[in-house]
Amino acid sequence: MLKVDPISTYTSEKIIDIASALDMIEKYKRQGKTVGLCHGGFDLTHPGHVKHFEMAKKECDVLFVSVTCDKFVTSRKGSGRPIYTDKLRAYIIAGIGFVDHVVITDFRLGIDVIKNLKPSFYIKGPDFVNKQTPGITSEREAIKDVGGEMRYTTERPMSTTDIIRYIKDKVDIRKFLICIDRDGTIIENADFLGKNKNWKDEVKFKDDVISFISYLQTRYKTTNVVVTNQNGVARRFFDCDTVEQINRSVGDELTRRGIKIDSWQYCPNSDKAYADAHPEYNIDPKRIMEKTKRKPNPDMVYDAMKELGKDINDFDVVLVLGDSSDDAGLAKNLGARYIDVNGKNYDALLEEFS
Numbered sequence: 001m002l003k004v005d006p007i008s009t010y011t012s013e014k015i016i017d018i019a020s021a022l023d024m025i026e027k028y029k030r031q032g033k034t035v036g037l038c039h040g041g042f043d044l045t046h047p048g049h050v051k052h053f054e055m056a057k058k059e060c061d062v063l064f065v066s067v068t069c070d071k072f073v074t075s076r077k078g079s080g081r082p083i084y085t086d087k088l089r090a091y092i093i094a095g096i097g098f099v100d101h102v103v104i105t106d107f108r109l110g111i112d113v114i115k116n117l118k119p120s121f122y123i124k125g126p127d128f129v130n131k132q133t134p135g136i137t138s139e140r141e142a143i144k145d146v147g148g149e150m151r152y153t154t155e156r157p158m159s160t161t162d163i164i165r166y167i168k169d170k171v172d173i174r175k176f177l178i179c180i181d182r183d184g185t186i187i188e189n190a191d192f193l194g195k196n197k198n199w200k201d202e203v204k205f206k207d208d209v210i211s212f213i214s215y216l217q218t219r220y221k222t223t224n225v226v227v228t229n230q231n232g233v234a235r236r237f238f239d240c241d242t243v244e245q246i247n248r249s250v251g252d253e254l255t256r257r258g259i260k261i262d263s264w265q266y267c268p269n270s271d272k273a274y275a276d277a278h279p280e281y282n283i284d285p286k287r288i289m290e291k292t293k294r295k296p297n298p299d300m301v302y303d304a305m306k307e308l309g310k311d312i313n314d315f316d317v318v319l320v321l322g323d324s325s326d327d328a329g330l331a332k333n334l335g336a337r338y339i340d341v342n343g344k345n346y347d348a349l350l351e352e353f354s
Contacts, residue, residue, distance in 0.1 A: 010087060012094035014102050018116060021064060021103040025117055028062050036060030036151070037119035039110045041073045041160075043082040045092045048158025055153035056123040057098040065093050066105045066113050075108070077161075110135070111142040118146040127157045176220045177315040178213065179301055179330065180261075182228035184323035185209060185341050187250060194238035194246055203246075205253065208346040209321065213259055215350065216319075223315070225263045225304040229294045229326060233268030234275075234287035240268050263304035267294045296329025 016024070025035050038056050042049055042065070057063045067090045073082040082089065086104045094102045105113050114122055122143040128136050129152050140150050183189050188204040196202065216222055230243050247264045254261055269292040275283045293299040305312055312318065318336035320327055331338030339352055 010091040012091055012102070014094035014099065015090050016101055016103055018103050018105060021066075021101060022117055024101065025064065025119060029120065033061035034059075034120040036063045036121045036123050037066060037114070037117060038063070038123050039066045039068070039105075039113050041068045041077070041082060042089050042093060043073060043077070043084060044160045044163060045089070045096075046158055046160065046163060048155070049093075050096055050098075051155040052125055052153055053093075053096055053098040055155050056151075059123055059151045059153070060121055062100045063098060064101045064103065064117065064119065065099050066103050066117070067093065069104055069106050072106075072108045083164075109138070111138045114139060114142040114146060114148075119143075119148055121149050121151045123151045123153060125157050126152055126154050128152060173221045174316040175314065176216060176222045177301075177312060177318045177336075178216060178222055178224050179318070179320045179334070179336070180213070180224060180226050181295075181320075181322035181324070181327050182226050182247075182250065182266075185321055185327075186226070186254070189323075192232040192235075192237045194232060194242040199242075199246060200249065203250065206341070208344065208349065209341050210254070210257055210259060211346045212349040212353070213321070214257070216353075217260065220317075223308065223310065224259070224261050225265065225301060226261055227295060227300045227304070227330065228266045230266045230268050231270055231294075234270035234283050235281050236284050243268065263307050265300035265304050267292055267300060269294070295326040296333055298330060298333045301330070301334060 028035050036056050036059050038053060053063065053065065067086055069086045070082060073086075084092070090102045090104050093099055103117075105116075107113050107116070110122075122139060124136070124139075143150050180186060183193060186206060186209060187193075188206060190199075190202045193199055193202055213224065217224065226247070232238055233240055233243060243266055244264075247266070251261050251264065269287045269289050270283050271292050271294065272288050272290050275281070275288045291297075293303070301312070312334070318334055320331035320334065320336050320338045321341055322328065322330070322338070323340060323342050328338050328340065330336075339349065341349065344352070
């Protein structure tokens, strides 16, 4: 289920609780107005829902829509549904002009909603006119018991389930492998992050880059891999455990922001040629190797593929996001597209990608 943080920003004066809804319905009736009620899960609100509400409003003076809470949508539709939380579903419906009031109901059955709200009309779509299932039969009896009437709209029905199935089966969603540098790309560059004990205070996220990654994984089927050189281990500034702590901390924040990192890869070693050229760095001899997996070497990407059980040739697009010549070299060695994030805001990144 898609959740949004903070959910409190998705509010509307049209969304009321069930006690308030009952009071308002009784008030409208005393004023001589007819009250219509549409009820359902309304997951992934689509044009068919909007048309249904438009037609329903023609049947009454005031239109209420009751939205089934999450737990009962899941019990009926199965794992993975609803797509949106009940608060988001209610917010979307509240934005539709034909709808006057929205209420989230904690009832498993429509008959309980009818018995509690007692509308003038209970309004269903045309596909329910001749249905004789236990559910719709019970709803017909319930609206009659509260002194109301069953009404049916005449629009052509659309199915959320059919739309989801079409997207899964028919829409060709391109597969992206996104190789992302850490320091200078996801977070601001620091002087060997992890060198100081207060490294958590030094972590500053690059919001525009994160928003760009979010855009990519929303539009495409992405596998996100972080690939980072960590020469600070070889130079004895910190150990591998510190690198992994930082990765976990950064990963937790990315998860909170909706970014899924599928694999974290880092190289703590130093190439012998580099160590020989910089004796002043006092590089740990145990970390000196003839050849390492440091970028621009693509081996860390291949390690990620092995870890995930994937092949780089499975992807339609391989994209490298970085801020250095090592990242540009990685893209070249992978035959990938490279985007340098240096000095670019979200709009600039999107324009370059497009």
